[in-house]
Amino acid sequence: MEILNGVHQIKTPAPERASWSTNVYLIEGGDGHILVDSGWDSQESLWALQEGIKAANLKLRDIKKVIITHIHPDHYGLSTKIKQICGAQVVMHRIDADFIFPRYKDFADLVKQTEELLRQNGAPAEELPQLKNASLWANKYVTPDSPEVMLEDGDTISNDSFEFEVLWTPGHSPGHICLYEREKKFILTGDHVLYNTVPRVSFNPQSSDNPLGDYTSSLKKLESLRVHFILPGHGPVFNALGLRIEKILQHHEERKRAIMRTLHDGLKTAYEISQQIPWMVNRGSTAFRDLGVWDRRMAVTETIAHLKLLMKEDRVGNVDMDGASLYIAKD
Numbered sequence: 498m499e500i501l502n503g504v505h506q507i508k509t510p511a512p513e514r515a516s517w518s519t520n521v522y523l524i525e526g527g528d529g530h531i532l533v534d535s536g537w538d539s540q541e542s543l544w545a546l547q548e549g550i551k552a553a554n555l556k557l558r559d560i561k562k563v564i565i566t567h568i569h570p571d572h573y574g575l576s577t578k579i580k581q582i583c584g585a586q587v588v589m590h591r592i593d594a595d596f597i598f599p600r601y602k603d604f605a606d607l608v609k610q611t612e613e614l615l616r617q618n619g620a621p622a623e624e625l626p627q628l629k630n631a632s633l634w635a636n637k638y639v640t641p642d643s644p645e646v647m648l649e650d651g652d653t654i655s656n657d658s659f660e661f662e663v664l665w666t667p668g669h670s671p672g673h674i675c676l677y678e679r680e681k682k683f684i685l686t687g688d689h690v691l692y693n694t695v696p697r698v699s700f701n702p703q704s705s706d707n708p709l710g711d712y713t714s715s716l717k718k719l720e721s722l723r724v725h726f727i728l729p730g731h732g733p734v735f736n737a738l739g740l741r742i743e744k745i746l747q748h749h750e751e752r753k754r755a756i757m758r759t760l761h762d763g764l765k766t767a768y769e770i771s772q773q774i775p776w777m778v779n780r781g782s783t784a785f786r787d788l789g790v791w792d793r794r795m796a797v798t799e800t801i802a803h804l805k806l807l808m809k810e811d812r813v814g815n816v817d818m819d820g821a822s823l824y825i826a827k828d
C-alpha cells in the first residue's frame with residue numbers, strides 16, 4: 498500500500514501469532530530503495546515482502562539498504578536473508594548491533610542472567626525454567642549477522658529522494674531509532690510510538706539501568722517535531738504525535754500509581770507486585786496468574802522497569818533481604 502508518495506507499507510506476518518503483523522516500509526529512491534525493518538525470518542514473511550514489492554511495481558534487487566529500527570526479531574529477523582538475496586547493506590544503531598550475537602547466537606549467558614534476575618526479583622524456583630526460556634522460540638526466526646553500517650544519533654541516510662535523520666530513542670530497546678524526514682514531515686517510529694498499543698519497556702540483562710526513564714525522555718524528544726504522518730512498526734499510520742505521546746506518558750503514570758499502592762501495604766518483590774496489579778492482554782484486563790509464560794516474564798520485567806524509574810524519582814527504595822530484592826515505598 499502506497500501511503501505517501503514513494504513510501505509503501507508492507508504488512509508481514511508473525512510466525513505462531515497470525516493476528517500480529519510487522520509493518521515494513523519500502524522507500525523508493527533514485528539512488529536505490531530503502532527498506533525500513535525486515536519482519537520475521539520465515540518463508541511467509543519473505544513471501545509477503547516479495548508480493549508487497551511486486552504490488553508497488555518495484556524490484557527486490559533495487560533495495561540497497563535495510564535500516565533496522567531495533568533488534569527485536571519481528572523487525573531485525575529477516576534482514577540477513579534480504580542481504581543474502583540482494584546484497585543490501587544492513588544498517589542499525591551501534592548499541593543494538595552489539596547485542597545481536599549475545600542475544601541470538603551465543604545466548605547461554607543471557608539466559609543465565611535472565612534467570613538470576615528473575616530469581617532475585619522473587620520468581621518462584623519452580624517457575625524459573627519456564628520463565629528463563631520464554632523467548633527462545635523466537636530465535637529460530639532470526640538469522641544473526643553483523644550489520645554493515647552502525648548508526649549514531651543525528652546521522653543522516655538518504656537515497657536521493659528522501660533524507661532521514663536518525664533519532665536515537667532508547668527505551669523499548671537500548672539502540673532503538675526513529676527515522677525523521679524533516680522536509681516531507683513524516684517519521685518512522687518502529688516500536689517507539691504505536692497507535693493502538695503501549696510499547697513494552699522492560700528491565701532485562703540487555704537494557705540500561707533505567708530503561709523506562711530513557712523511554713520517557715525519548716518520547717519527549719519527539720514531542721515538538723513537526724510531522725503530519727507517523728509510520729509505526731505495528732498497527733495503523735496516524736497523526737497527532739503529541740497527543741499519542743501524552744497518552745502513553747499518562748499510562749505510565751497510572752502504572753506507577755498502581756505499583757505505589759501495592760507498596761503502601763508492605764515490602765514486596767517485583768514478582769509479588771506483578772501479581773497484585775492488573776495486566777492488559779488483547780485489550781482485556783487479565784490477572785497475572787492467567788497470563789502465558791512469556792507475558793508473565795514481561796509483566797515482571799516491566800514492573801522492575803517501573804520500580805527503577807520510581808527509585809530514580811526517590812519514591813521507592815530497594816534492599817536485598819533473605820536472598821531477594823525487596824522494594825519499599827519512601828513516600
Ligand SMILES: [Zn+2]
Pocket residue numbers: 567569669688
Ligand atoms: Zn520491539
Ligand SMILES: [Zn+2]
Pocket residue numbers: 569571572688730731
Ligand atoms: Zn515490534
